[in-house]
Amino acid sequence: MPHLEIRELFLSFGGIKALIDVSLSVEKGIIHAIIGPNGAGKTALLNCINGVYRPDTGRIEFGGHDLTRMKPDEIARLGVGRTFQNVELFRNMTVLQNLLLGRHNHFRSGLFRGGVHGYRNPEEVDHRKKVEEVIDFLEVERWRKAYVKNLPYGVQKRVELGRALCMDPEILLLDEPTSGMNVEETEDIARFILDIHEEIGTSIVLIEHDMGVVMDISHMVTVLDFGNKISEGPPHVVQNDPKVIQAYLGEEQERERKTA
Amino acid sequence: MAVTRYCTRTYLQDQRIFPSHSAKISLTLFVIFLVLLPAFAGQYLLLVASLCGIATISVLGLNILTGYTGQLSLGHAAFMAIGGYTVALTGEHFHLPFELNLILAGVVASIAGLVVAIPSLRLKGLYLIITTMAFQFIVEYVLLHWESLTEGERGIPIHAYSLFQLNLDDRSQQFYVVLVLAIAATILTKNLAMSRTGRAFVAVRDHDIAAEIIGVNLAKHKIMSFIASSFMAGIGGCLYAYVYQRITPEIFTFMVSIEYVAMIIVGGMGTVVGGILGACFMTLLPQFLGLIFGPLSSAYPFMSSRLGAINIMIYGMIIIFFLLFEPEGLFGIWIRIKNYWKPWPFKY
């Protein structure tokens, strides 16, 4: 049974068609990669799942709900975790505060108990323990109390992944988690993603430009080009699909024309 | 090099408000000083101290809304007015005891807060500011013109009330009531800031899309922030009514709303200590200016009409100074002084 099912999704911005009749199903507990040239609509697709963008038509089903009718925070509460292409953390907060915010919906206490108990609220300690597990897992111990804005980019990306993990998500949507990283950092992130998959069994939708990572860790690959789904299948099949090669070649020729 | 003076063994210890003992000790000394204040301070000084305390309560409320949640309001004085008039009217007609009046003032003001919050949910930035300002003007207008209820400009006298054994006519006993409530407000705000809801407020302020993505309900948190903020404003307004012993629309004008915003700018946005420093600074400033300009205007009577304008100018200049040179306000200065003395008595 698919965990997340997207059916006939259309999305446009004025005249620009960002997604054209995209259907996609993500099976439970697998790593599903979405690839495609720049501007293909990959980020737009994740934004539709999150409720940040409203698609023109189409359905997105997750756990018996139609996500196209829900607000981002309601979708988050269903267990959809997300990281962004350009790190969207709370920059003026510490790593700890960011991760605790990831636990937001697992707290019971509200305004009143918050005011009366503050940090003495036993819940704070419970969730701090969970946060510390994530800190251990992602190996960011030494930045625990550092302000996010002062951290190197690679660490910020890891913290953002941590914030999503703190939500105890059923499904994780990761938008280019390795962009702007060196080889070593990229390997670390790939390892973390595999560990999350193996230890927690979370379904993962992964947008990734690094083909090596995609081939190594994903079970399923969907290729988008100009808003259309042009290919889908296991990595080695997609890799040899002439349409995919054509799309990427087209991009390369474009680039050569521009530089020439 | 950092000085490690303490270590923590449990998460609870690690999350404490005061990681070191020295902070706790100096705070305790400060509270003891305040408790002893009536022993040596005169009536006038006690009144000023009470005004500082009331401003603290009220400004901490505004700080929750504007400092923590990032919703700039120019109608804070209107919520205070609603608290104050609630007390005046219930006192006049129902003769409720002080404790009940106090809570009632907060509750009625926070209902008003809810009413303003709901249409404001879709508004951001400038539009929200205009809405709160409109609310301020509506309240002012009603207070002035619904004479059968509010007695217009003349206002309503507040009769002597007593709280348990305390007689609120007495300046020093008034001061104690204000002191206790100001301490309670401080603790509540600090707790709130360090709790789940407080963190979510700051998340809404700093990055609303990211907040939504991790499951923070924006509308709910903006409403909660409005309610908490106007509750504290209502309490503040109620205390003004008791201390002034007469309530008039003049106590709660638009200018007062601006002054409250100035307090959190001068003190430091989104910090409890900053709110307190700002409240005291802006309450004491006119007193100091009065000390300087009082004798001046009696010596040169022809200038006296201009001195009021000079007062406002000085206000404006101070705000501009902080915005330009010390955006973190008095709180920023306070932290720098603290860090300077931290390694004491060791020198590096």
Ligand SMILES: Nc1ncnc2c1ncn2[C@@H]1O[C@H](COP(=O)(O)OP(=O)(O)OP(=O)(O)O)[C@@H](O)[C@H]1O
């Ligand atoms: N908020 C928006 N307003 C207008 N156009 C948008 C918006 N978001 C995306 N688009 C357009 O939709 C198309 C798809 O963009 P999207 O960001 O999804 O691409 P992408 O596949 O993530 O590319 P990249 O690899 O560069 O991240 C692009 O043509 C883009 O210009």
Ligand SMILES: [Mg+2]
């Ligand atoms: Mg993208």
